[in-house]
Amino acid sequence: MATRILGSSKGTKPSLPGLLGIAPLSRQDIVQIVEDARKLKGRSLEGIRSDAPLKGRRIMTLFFESSSRTKLSFTIAGRTLGADVLDFPTSTSSMSKGESLKDTVLTVEALGIDAVILRHPASGSPVYLSKIIAPPVVNAGDGSNEHPTQALLDLLAIRERLGRIEQLTIAMVGDVLHSRVARSNIYAHQKLGNRILLVGPPTLVPDSLRGSYPVEIHHDLDRVLPEADVVVMLRIQQERMKEQFFPSLREYHHFFALDERRTKLLKKSALIMHPGPMNRDVEITGHAADSEQAAITQQVAAGVYTRMAVLNLVLAERGKSRH
Amino acid sequence: MESLVIKRGRVVDPANGLDHELDLLIQDGKIARIGKVDVGGKKVFDARGLIVAPGLIDMHVHFREPGRSDKESIETGMRSAVAGGFTSVAPMANSQLTADNEAVIHFIRARAKEVGLCNVYPIGAVTKGLGGETLAELGIMAEAGAVAFSDDGMPIMNTQLMRRALEYTKMLHRPLIVHEEDKNLTQGAVMNEGTKSLQLGLRGMPAVAEEIMVGRDIALARYTGGRVHFAHLSGLESIELVRRAKREGVAVTAEATPHHLALTDAEMARYDARTKMNPPLRTETDVAALWQGLNDGTIDAVATDHAPHTLDEKQDELSVSPFGVVGLETAVGAVFTYGVHPKKISLSRAIAAMTVNPARILAINKGALSEGSDADVTLIDPERRWTVDSSTFATRGRACAFEGLELMGKAVMTVVAGRIVYQER
Numbered sequence: 001m002a003t004r005i006l007g008s009s010k011g012t013k014p015s016l017p018g019l020l021g022i023a024p025l026s027r028q029d030i031v032q033i034v035e036d037a038r039k040l041k042g043r044s045l046e047g048i049r050s051d052a053p054l055k056g057r058r059i060m061t062l063f064f065e066s067s068s069r070t071k072l073s074f075t076i077a078g079r080t081l082g083a084d085v086l087d088f089p090t091s092t093s094s095m096s097k098g099e100s101l102k103d104t105v106l107t108v109e110a111l112g113i114d115a116v117i118l119r120h121p122a123s124g125s126p127v128y129l130s131k132i133i134a135p136p137v138v139n140a141g142d143g144s145n146e147h148p149t150q151a152l153l154d155l156l157a158i159r160e161r162l163g164r165i166e167q168l169t170i171a172m173v174g175d176v177l178h179s180r181v182a183r184s185n186i187y188a189h190q191k192l193g194n195r196i197l198l199v200g201p202p203t204l205v206p207d208s209l210r211g212s213y214p215v216e217i218h219h220d221l222d223r224v225l226p227e228a229d230v231v232v233m234l235r236i237q238q239e240r241m242k243e244q245f246f247p248s249l250r251e252y253h254h255f256f257a258l259d260e261r262r263t264k265l266l267k268k269s270a271l272i273m274h275p276g277p278m279n280r281d282v283e284i285t286g287h288a289a290d291s292e293q294a295a296i297t298q299q300v301a302a303g304v305y306t307r308m309a310v311l312n313l314v315l316a317e318r319g320k321s322r323h
Numbered sequence: 324m325e326s327l328v329i330k331r332g333r334v335v336d337p338a339n340g341l342d343h344e345l346d347l348l349i350q351d352g353k354i355a356r357i358g359k360v361d362v363g364g365k366k367v368f369d370a371r372g373l374i375v376a377p378g379l380i381d382m383h384v385h386f387r388e389p390g391r392s393d394k395e396s397i398e399t400g401m402r403s404a405v406a407g408g409f410t411s412v413a414p415m416a417n418s419q420l421t422a423d424n425e426a427v428i429h430f431i432r433a434r435a436k437e438v439g440l441c442n443v444y445p446i447g448a449v450t451k452g453l454g455g456e457t458l459a460e461l462g463i464m465a466e467a468g469a470v471a472f473s474d475d476g477m478p479i480m481n482t483q484l485m486r487r488a489l490e491y492t493k494m495l496h497r498p499l500i501v502h503e504e505d506k507n508l509t510q511g512a513v514m515n516e517g518t519k520s521l522q523l524g525l526r527g528m529p530a531v532a533e534e535i536m537v538g539r540d541i542a543l544a545r546y547t548g549g550r551v552h553f554a555h556l557s558g559l560e561s562i563e564l565v566r567r568a569k570r571e572g573v574a575v576t577a578e579a580t581p582h583h584l585a586l587t588d589a590e591m592a593r594y595d596a597r598t599k600m601n602p603p604l605r606t607e608t609d610v611a612a613l614w615q616g617l618n619d620g621t622i623d624a625v626a627t628d629h630a631p632h633t634l635d636e637k638q639d640e641l642s643v644s645p646f647g648v649v650g651l652e653t654a655v656g657a658v659f660t661y662g663v664h665p666k667k668i669s670l671s672r673a674i675a676a677m678t679v680n681p682a683r684i685l686a687i688n689k690g691a692l693s694e695g696s697d698a699d700v701t702l703i704d705p706e707r708r709w710t711v712d713s714s715t716f717a718t719r720g721r722a723c724a725f726e727g728l729e730l731m732g733k734a735v736m737t738v739v740a741g742r743i744v745y746q747e748r
Contacts, residue, residue: 202493207548219494243485247458255462 006032006313010085016313018115018136020126020188021146030188034155036309037302041156045080046223048308052082059089060108063119063140069276069300070140074117077307081115083315085225090217101125102132109133115315118142123180136314144178150275151184157299158230162272171197171224174234174283175245181201181275182234186213188221199224200256203245221256225265233258233274233284249282257280271295325356326350326742332702334371336377337675338682347375349698352741357694368736370702371450376674377692378410378441378699378739379399379706381651382681383475383500383554383578383626389430390419395631395719397431400651401440402628403718405745407651408734410441410699411682411689416448417476420627423448423459425467432468440744442699442735444470444687448560449488449499453477458488465495470685472499474553478536480506485540489549498552498576498684503536504528504602513641515588515603523591525641530609533602537561541568544575552684553577555628557602559612566621576684577624578615581650581657582724586610590724596637596644597722600630604724614667623684625676627654631720649713650719657725659705670705698741707733 006016006029022030040048059078063071071087078085088108095104101120108116115136123143130137141147155165162168170189176182176198189196196215198205209215218224225231236252241274246252253259258272266272272294278284289296329347335358336342346360386400387393395403397414404412411708414431416422422431428445435443448468451457453476461472472492479485479501492499509528514520516527537553541564544551556562556577568575582598587606590598598604616622630647658677662668682690689699708731713723737745 201491203487203490206490244458244484245463246491247460251460251462 004237015067015316016136016310018130018314019148020130020309021139022148022151022184022191023146025191028189030152030155030191031165032142032147033309033313034159035153036312037152037156037158037306040308041302041305048080049082053312054078055082057083057114057116057244057315058112059083059085059117059311060113061085061117061140062090062105062108063087064090064140065119065121067140068120069303070119073303074140074307075301077304078311080307080313083311104128105133109135115311119199123286128228138310138314141180143180144183146184146187147180147286148184149307150181152310153299153303154185154232154275155188155271156306157273157295157303158271160298160302161295162229162269166192166194168229169197169227170230170232171196171199171228172234173199173221173233173258174236175240176209176234177204177206178240179234179250185232186215190214197224197228201252221262222265225262226267228266229272230271230273231258231266232276233272235275235279235289236283247250257283257285258288259285263288263291263293266293273299276300326365327738327743328362328365328367329370329375330360330367330372330703332360332375334375334692335670337671338377338679338690339693341692347692349700349738349741352698354692354694354696354698357692361463370705373735374703374705376701376703377678377690378737379408379412379655379677379701379734380681380690381409381627381629381654381677382413382624382685383395384412384414384629384651385417385631385647386414387418387631388434389427393579393632393719397434397443398438399717399719401435401438401443403649403651404676404717405440405719405739406618406734407653408655408701408703408737409651410737410739411687412441413444413446413470413685415446415473415475417453417474421448421452422446422469423451423453425460425463427671428464428467428469441739442689444468444685446471446473446500448472449474449479450484452539455479455481455484458484458491461492462495465497469497469530470687471498471500473502473504473554475500477503478504478506482539482543486543489543489551490548490709493547493549496686497548500552500554501536501540502554503533503534503540505532508532508705511642512603513599514591515605517588517606519588519591523594525591530560530605532560534560534564537564541565541573541575544568545571545573548574548600550574555580555583555602555626556613556616556622557605557609559584559609562616562621563614566616566619569621570679571723576623577616577621578624579617579622580628581625581654581661581693582648584610584613584625585657586724594641596639596641597648597726598724599641599644599646600628600648600724601646614662617668618672623676624681625654625658625673626681627651629718631718632722633719634721637722640746648722648724649716649718652716653711653723653725653730655703655734656709656711656730656732660730662707664731698738700738701734703732703735704735705732707731707735709733
């Protein structure tokens with residue numbers, strides 16, 4: 001069990017020394033962040049904007065993987081709180097001229113920033129970064145490792161729809177092996193004591209997961225669905241097919257897609273979730289994605305408030321801005 | 324359907340531990356009673372002197388349809404099967420239109436149903452076109468009726484792909500049947516590499532080519548928890564590896580062919596392609612190891628690898644002629660002649676290797692004579708002497724390793740679902 005990270009600093013409010021993942025957080029940390037996000041959601045945007053708790057702070061988004069929604073979500077979150085959110089243009093950057101990641105971030109730090117939001121294809125890169133620079137690092141997704149704000153926003157969406165984030169049976173379906181969303185969610189639900197069911201072909205949902213996490217492994221989706229309070233459909237990538245993790249999209253869809261027939265197997269109260277972007281007709285069809293039970297657009301909305309809560313905790317009580 | 328009483332035969336049913344003179348009552352396609360049966364007006368077959376066994380199962384045959392019906396069609400293959408005493412067969416996927424998709428699986432089942440002579444359980448390919456690089460739609464084929472998966476004819480050289488296949492098939496509860504041959508060691512070979520190939524001046528493939536792949540796949544099966552069935556094992560070292568793996572509890576099973584149990588590479592002295600097959604005939608030591616393996620349970624099943632080719636193909640010169648010999652109609656004769664009669668194997672073990680064991684591996688509800696089970700029955704005359712003349716066979720294939728030899732033991736009647744589908748004159 002992780003010790004509580006959200007401790008009181010010199011001030012009276014709790015803070016986060018960056019957010020590298022869910023794994024280092026305690027159950028109380030998670031509950032706190034979701035609560036903070038919920039409170040923010042309950043306020044008016046004008047109210048938050050006029051408060052401007054992060055006014056004068058400069059936040060840099062450093063995304064080495066393409067992303068539309070996550071980057072926008074963080075940007076909107078930061079700006080709503082009054083921060084100056086800038087994007088480091090990695091595709092046209094000096095890195096393409098051969099500069100190392102280390103020099104890039106030292107340069108960024110020297111330009112004067114208060115926090116970095118990092119997305120990188122290498123697992124562990126936020127840890128690496130936080131050893132090199134002083135400002136806090138917020139992990140927006142590192143390789144196959146973690147995507148902590150996704151897990152937190154998922155919890156907010158669940159909280160809003162089901163009224164609780166504990167005493168739940170969560171089913172995650174798809175490429176668990178390569179999914180940082182799945183891992184962050186596993187950590188979160190593990191700490192909350194929820195029942196975790198992982199479903200997919202044995203190549204993508206191997207038995208070895210049981211050795212590391214308190215999860216149940218299933219390969220028969222029909223059997224699992226009636227038991228779930230929440231079903232999280234994970235995106236399946238074409239590359240995995242090329243790597244022979246499964247024979248074809250058609251076969252994957254046949255066995256593991258949430259389609260019209262399978263949606264009917266769910267409890268009436270069950271939630272359908274997807275971290276996005278969706279591959280319609282691959283892992284999910286419109287019958288599920290656009291149904292009453294779907295919480296997918298709610299997840300996106302929840303993302304902004306969750307990221308606001310995280311940025312607040314990371315920056316709000318840190319004293320004066322660095323520049 | 325008419326009832327049938329098979330009277331006073333020696334019922335040998337290893338699945339139920341039976342070896343006794345008993346009557347069999349068959350009604351409505353099922354075994355209605357085993358024991359003393361009152362004949363009263365029913366059709367009777369006098370089975371005195373005969374062995375009455377559960378319908379024999381051959382889990383490794385090659386029917387060449389769809390694509391090369393000239394070598395063997397599903398129909399002629401089924402005729403050959405029942406003539407040999409087989410009531411269930413599992414055809415491999417390397418037909419010319421590869422059985423790597425649901426449509427071919429459906430076709431095979433539909434065609435077999437039309438012919439109606441015996442049960443046919445298609446095996447689906449592991450990789451598309453047997454190319455060894457991309458997985459075929461295994462799950463969809465399983466739902467279409469494939470009982471196992473195999474690229475037989477070819478080894479799966481790509482270790483990563485073999486790993487994925489082993490993991491993936493775990494959720495389908497069907498075995499992955501492997502043809503073990505490191506192709507890097509066997510190019511251009513026509514027989515076993517050893518003293519004989521040296522003396523005959525022929526290129527051989529060493530038994531180590533099989534051993535290496537067997538070792539690799541035992542390791543992968545152990546690591547992934549997947550299930551492997553070794554097709555046509557031929558070498559002593561391979562058998563020893565399987566023996567050890569089974570002791571450890573790795574999920575492996577194995578089969579051997581009658582020709583590997585009977586003959587050695589000495590047969591190649593004729594330079595005749597009728598004894599050219601893959602894996603090739605090996606040495607006396609290997610033959611002894613195969614019998615040992617059958618006796619101690621290392622080898623679970625006898626399967627013929629019935630591989631028909633045309634007369635012209637098998638009369639071609641050795642280097643050009645394709646690998647493969649027929650086997651359905653000589654299997655019983657060979658097992659009795661080279662095994663049961665010289666007491667290299669008990670009758671019960673021999674029957675088990677062709678009934679309950681392959682049934683268990685393929686998870687089909689066959690291979691036993693229980694009351695209520697399907698009336699698939701094989702009657703064998705263990706004393707029947709006959710000379711092998713493949714030109715009289717039902718198979719279209721024209722290369723038989725036992726050509727001209729005298730065998731003792733023959734299936735004289737084959738019953739499928741209570742219907743007599745083959746009867747010796």
